[in-house]
Amino acid sequence: MTFRSALVTGASSGIGEAIARFLPVGTDLLLQGRDEGRLAAVAASVARSGRRIETVAIDLAKPGAAEALAERGLAFGVDLLVNNAGIGRAGRFDRNAPDAEAEMVTVNVLAPVVVTRALLPGMLDRAHAGGGRAGLIIVSSIAGFGPVPFLTTYAATKAFDLRFAEGLAEELRREPIDVLALCPGGTETRFAERAGSGRNGAHSAERVAREGLEALGKRRVHVVGAGNQAITMAFKLLPGRLMAALAARSVSTSSKG
Secondary structure: OOOOEEEEOOOOOHHHHHHHHHOOOOOEEEEEEOOHHHHHHHHHHHOOOOOOEEEEEOOOOOOOHHHHHHHHHHHHOOOEEEEOOOOOOOOOHHHOOHHHHHHHHHHHHHHHHHHHHHHHHHHHHHHHHHOOOEEEEEEOOHHHHOOOOOOHHHHHHHHHHHHHHHHHHHHOOOOOEEEEEEEOOOEEOOHHHHHOOOOOOOEEHHHHHHHHHHHEOOEOEEEOOHHHHHHHHHHHHOOHHHHHHHHHHHHHHHHOO
16 A cells, blocks of 8 residues: 555654654655654655655644644645654652643644544545545554553543544545554553653564554554453453553553563
């Protein structure tokens, strides 16, 4: 599957960077991230003759940032939108900084809604006109399948992302667009360090990116790895209180190293 142009959020590292690297050379790239230096390095590493690459160094937690990014996306003419940017903060809800809790909701929930709503009509129009298909990937998490104490707000935002993608997939099932909720577990990125939740998981960002791009157009939800699939099944089958207790123990153990 080849897209003429893609917007990847959170592209300065981790899963977003890996997706940018895996996209075909024929796909122009609009890359968003908070770290201008790292974003420029990623852009330079994927630059090819004739390939259009633009970067947007902007913090999606800031007021008006999602709207500004959407404007850039409209001007770029996006066919594939990857809502990957996300932040988390481990700890007891009432002891975390209020700003940190609010920022998780802004980046993980509000920004994907704002950007997707702005770009989706144009994506559909171009797909209809050109006879092709558009693509939408929303990066959720296995944390979105159930309650995760001490990552409570983060898990809740990822539950939103999961249901948002599933709902859009059904709404748009007769339209020329493929929608995917990509659900990794612990991944070898800087997320755990930033969130204060301890060690990362066993899967590389490259594996998550590769599987996500391969799953687009084949299914609506993709959970990375057999172990993570077992966890999501347990969330579905076991009592919520039991799973919450097990998840709380896991987060506590991870944060202690």
